[in-house]
Amino acid sequence: MNDSLRRAMADARMGERQLAEKCGVDAKTVGRWLADASRVPHARHRWAASDALGVDESMLWPSTVRAAIKTGPDREVVSVYPYRSAAPTSLWRSLITKASDELTFAGYTNYFLWLEQANLGGALRRKAEQGCRVRFLLGEPDSETTRARERDEDVPLTLSIRIRVTLAELEKIKDTKGIQARFSSGHTHLSVFRFDDDMIVTPLLTHRIGHDAPMLHLRRSQDDGMFDRFAAHTDELWTQGRPVWGSTDGQA
Template structure:
């Protein structure tokens, strides 16, 4: 019996058929995961189960975790997605929910967050009220760089429109202490989203919009690793950015 899996399902109040649906497998398969302690699901099914249960792979299937242990610089890479749209919305939600100290959204528009995350503004207010620092880096909708990228993307929903949607949403929550926003052009082709010691990074490809970009989920494991390099990049952009709310203490 895989007692760790059974307990995690009980804690999450998920039945066999509910977990099976979340993982895209048959209910009998989940039954075998529980009753056969040595049975290890395929990687994508393990990851889906861990996400659904809010538990680490090393707890549910320690044997698989030991085999997958990385010791080089790539140990900070949790998962890779060929497209940002393939990164589950539930992962974003759990990262936002679990962060307690630092939420940084350094996407050029950040538009998709308001679109894909239900009651996103309310969640940000709550996190800020709990003491979490929340920062947004956005592109200037009227800049030459934005216009150049709009020509490159050539899509009906323009970059400047998407930025203005984010700015309008931020305007609604700017009175909440702990929420800040700045303009920057230095991340026009690289989006970095930080959630304490987790990070999602999307390098944008030419003629492609953000949801079409390859995406990395990173977790900090070492000094001066991938995580720290991207965090330093964002910190530098923040220091050189200009305030979104002129004359406001947030800037």
């Protein structure tokens, strides 16, 4: 039996027929998934199921993430997606929900988070009130770096507009102790999002926007590995960054 899938369905109050409709399969197929834990659905069905149930794919079918314990230099790589948009939105919510010590959003605009995550501001406020450090690293909307990237992207919804949307959302929660925001230009083509010991990394490609970027899901398992190197990179940019809210940064 796939007990993890059964529990996730129970938590979501979703039956076999309902999940089948979400995944574009028939109810008998979902029944077979439940009856045999070794049965692994097609990737698009796994993503649809994890999105519908609000849990990470690795919790439902862990064998798809790692069939065996890895010992090589890539052992911190949990999963790889050709596009950020190919990852289930539930993955982001799951990582945010599980984090208790640190949430760092070092995307140049972080705009997509507010679109894809319902009541993100409220979730971040609760996390900060529980003692979690919440940091946003953003590009400056009026900088030459931003203008150069806008020329490269050449899309109607410009970077500066997307950054200002994030700034407007952060303005609503900036009075919460533990929520901080800084401007930086050092992550123009590399976004890093940290959730305690999990991390999402997206290197941006020329003439592409964020959702077209390849995406790595990392989980820390060693000193000075990939996770630590990206974390050190982000921390250095944070140190060099300019507070969005002046002298109040770090105090609220």
